Amino acid sequence: MINKRPNILVIDDAFCVRQSLQFILRDKYNVLLAPGALEGQFHLSSHHIDIVLLDIRLRGTDGLKLLADIKQRFPYIEIIMVTAFASLETIRKAIRFGACDYLIKPFDKNELISVVHNALMQRENKLGIKNELDMLKESTLYLEHLIRNAKDTLMNSSENNLTAMLLNIDSKDGYTWSHVKRVTKLSLLIAEKMRVSDEQKQWLKCSASLHDIGKLNIDTTILRKESKLSDKEYEVMKKHPEEGVKIIHPLPFLKNAVPAIKHHHERYDGEGYPSGLKGKEIPYMARILSVADAVDSMMNSPVRQSPCEVGRVERELLSNAGLQFDPEIVDIVIRGRLLSFV
């Protein structure tokens, strides 16, 4: 519905055409007149124009180029081309450049009124759609903002709960809390050298922090045992990666951490657990965790009589490269002298 008197700009170098157009349209519309492109551009910049009636053959100006310029600057102004020489090719070009309709001189009064009315309706529709799209865009942004906030709140409260779980394991074995912190640090140092994306680093951090969460479901006597585990006890201990997956499974937003948690005890030669994956079948985050986990157990495990010094750990890594560990990750750790940072 049109509420106000629309502004119509007539750009035509023929005085009599401008006058006759104004005479017909002035009862219903505000009509501004421009004899050339320059005056037309001035009106466009200083008034809120709804419709332009534009002469295709303006003296000294390419009407089609002016049409394209106006559409580029004011995409929601509808333009009706006015011409005395209507070749099909020219009309086709005008439509392609964005004109909504055309009038051939001399035009009939009723035809002019009808074409202008249709152009105004077309403009109203386009503006209506634009407003709806703008509102939709705004609602989408607001919804995204709400989802982001909800996710952050969920992550924070879950992180607190998971930290509480890790501290619970730590209270059983007095080791897990500091162990996961060191494993996380070395894993991220390795990832940095591998040029892993920031998002993947976040998931690696999350996986490293939670890699032993499954120990929550392992009997305390096994966790606290300082001497070597019996075969039976070792079989129980070997269940902790899959127990970890069970614990975080109900938290779907942590699903990207599952592969590394599940497979951090796989071996590069396929002799590991729980799935016996081999080489690059093992998710790369699990291959990183496997090295970081082993390094920390060699350097800090309370079960060992004396912790290994850096040189010995490096020799162990090298002799197990391609057997227990991914040789490329071992190479990154040795070349980058990463053990001096943990």
Ligand SMILES: [Fe+2]
């Ligand atoms: Fe583990």
Ligand SMILES: [Fe+2]
């Ligand atoms: Fe571990």
